Amino acid sequence: MQMKSTLLAIILCLLGIGCINAQPPKDQQIPDWAQDLAKRVQVDGYAQGGFAYEHTGGEDNNSFNIKRVFLIVAAPITDRWFAMFMHDFNSEVHEYWTSYRFTNNKALSAKLGQFKNAYTIENSMSPTELEAIDVCSEGVTYLAGCGSDRLMGTQYGRDLGLELFGETNSGKLAYHLGIMNGQGVNKKDGNNEKDFIGKLEYKPTPELTIAATGQIGRGHAVDRSVYNPAIQIGDNYKRNRWSAGFFYKTDGFRLRAEYLEGRDGDVTSRGAYATTVIPIVDRCNFIGSYDFFNYNVKEHMHQHKAIAGLEYWFYKRCRIQLQYVYKNASLQDYTIYNPMGDPVATGKAFKHGANHAVMCQMQIRLK
Numbered sequence: 001m002q003m004k005s006t007l008l009a010i011i012l013c014l015l016g017i018g019c020i021n022a023q024p025p026k027d028q029q030i031p032d033w034a035q036d037l038a039k040r041v042q043v044d045g046y047a048q049g050g051f052a053y054e055h056t057g058g059e060d061n062n063s064f065n066i067k068r069v070f071l072i073v074a075a076p077i078t079d080r081w082f083a084m085f086m087h088d089f090n091s092e093v094h095e096y097w098t099s100y101r102f103t104n105n106k107a108l109s110a111k112l113g114q115f116k117n118a119y120t121i122e123n124s125m126s127p128t129e130l131e132a133i134d135v136c137s138e139g140v141t142y143l144a145g146c147g148s149d150r151l152m153g154t155q156y157g158r159d160l161g162l163e164l165f166g167e168t169n170s171g172k173l174a175y176h177l178g179i180m181n182g183q184g185v186n187k188k189d190g191n192n193e194k195d196f197i198g199k200l201e202y203k204p205t206p207e208l209t210i211a212a213t214g215q216i217g218r219g220h221a222v223d224r225s226v227y228n229p230a231i232q233i234g235d236n237y238k239r240n241r242w243s244a245g246f247f248y249k250t251d252g253f254r255l256r257a258e259y260l261e262g263r264d265g266d267v268t269s270r271g272a273y274a275t276t277v278i279p280i281v282d283r284c285n286f287i288g289s290y291d292f293f294n295y296n297v298k299e300h301m302h303q304h305k306a307i308a309g310l311e312y313w314f315y316k317r318c319r320i321q322l323q324y325v326y327k328n329a330s331l332q333d334y335t336i337y338n339p340m341g342d343p344v345a346t347g348k349a350f351k352h353g354a355n356h357a358v359m360c361q362m363q364i365r366l367k
Contacts, residue, residue: 043366044072046128046317050361057332057351066090067361068127084115093186094156103166111163114185118165118176118199119144119213120243121258122273123157131254131275131287132307133323133359138293139260139271143241145184150225151237151264155184159195174201182217182239190220191236207250215241219264226331226348227295228267237265252279260293268297275307283313287323301350303329309359317365325357 049066069089076082080102086095097113116124123144127135135141136157142148145155161180167173175198181187182195195217202210219239221231231237245258254277261270271293278286287309294302309323329352335343 040075040077042074042076044074046070046072046363046365048127048361048363050133050321050359052133052357052359054355054357056330056355056357057353070094091156094158106171107166107168109165111165112161114158114160115163116158117144117180117195117197117215118163118178119197119215119241120260121209121211121213121245121247121256124199128317128363128365131277131311132289133309133321133361134325137258137271137273137275137289137291138303138305139269139273139291140258142293142295143243143260143262143269149264150223151221151228151231152182152219152239153184153222158185159183160185160187161194163197172203174203175199180217182219190222191218193218193236195239207248209247211246212244213242215239226350227269227301228264230267231265239264252285253277269293269295270297277311280310285311285313287311287321295350301329303327317363317367319363321359321361321363323359325359327355327357328352330355 047066047069049064049068051062051064053062054060067090071087071089073085074082075084081098081100083098084095085093087093093114095113095115097111097115099109099111101109103109118124120140120143122130122136122140123146130136136144136146138148140146140157144157145152145159146157147154159180159182161178163176163178165174165176167175178197180195180197181189182193183189195215197213197215197217199211199213204210217239218236221233221235221237223233225231239262241260241262243258243260245256247256248254255274256276257272257274259270259272261268263269271291273289273291273293275289276287278288280286287307289305289307291305291307292302293305294300304327306326307323309321311319311321313319329350331348332351333346334349335346337343
């Protein structure tokens with residue numbers, strides 16, 4: 001908590017410097033270093049919130065919600081040295097890292113701090129450009145550590161570590177190679193093992209990106225999971241992943257698809273998704289997505305998800321989204337009662353059955 005308060009204080013000071021630089025008092029000279037800092041600091045941010053109606057497990061729920069309220073501060077210190085800070089006021093600090101480019105071209109750079117891991121194409125994308133209101137596909141949400149893997153807890157697809165990255169062949173070939181804690185945001189490693197995560201991207205044309213990613217490591221369980229009941233809290237277990245996919249975009253049309261597979265201990269998970277954006281009229285697009293994921297192949301814990309909807313970009317990076325979401329399975333709460341009718345245990349179970357949702361969301365981004 002103290003670290004978060006300190007970082008926020010720094011950001012507020014930087015914002016103050018920017019305001020002073022924008023409108024300096026006539027009788028006061030602003031130091032050169034302050035003016036230079038204010039010119040370099042770039043402040044951005046976005047918010048996403050809306051309304052959702054859900055029919056899950058035979059129950060209806062509806063609520064207004066605020067999903068994300070981000071403050072983003074970027075600082076290009078030199079033409080080679082860059083720093084980034086990102087805080088979600090709806091949760092916690094998400095990113096704080098610095099990068100340095102060693103070569104005159106983009107062949108080799110290094111990044112140190114807390115940032116998004118390179119597993120999958122989709123995890124590296126910002127929620128402001130992802131098509132679905134509930135953001136990532138089920139497979140990416142689970143395998144990249146975006147929140148649904150209870151063994152690892154909420155990680156937001158980010159981790160602490162060091163990454164080497166770059167691109168060659170006039171931008172046609174790009175790579176990422178990282179060593180990470182494997183424990184998620186704002187946390188020390190739960191064991192002495194590190195995760196190695198790599199991504200290789202190839203662009204045969206400017207419109208098409210083909211990518212393969214992989215992860216090798218050992219997890220440290222912070223909770224129990226219905227998908228993998230053999231792993232207990234505090235256990236260290238094998239945690240490997242890989243994916244392959246492509247991303248094609250041109251003239252407003254977009255198509256992205258990936259196959260994903262992971263192994264936690266003795267449990268294998270696998271799935272795939274395909275998402276498309278089709279322009280309808282100016283600034284209005286159709287969104288379609290199909291997603292299949294099997295959390296535990298042996299136990300047949302598979303889920304199908306389909307999304308259909310519209311988005312309207314009313315100003316630059318600001319949009320309104322309306323989507324219908326169908327799932328054929330979900331986690332549902334259960335309670336065990338004793339013969340006297342008193343509750344003695346609660347939990348969650350994976351159950352098949354039709355689940356429906358209608359979601360509406362507004363996105364506002366400064367830049």
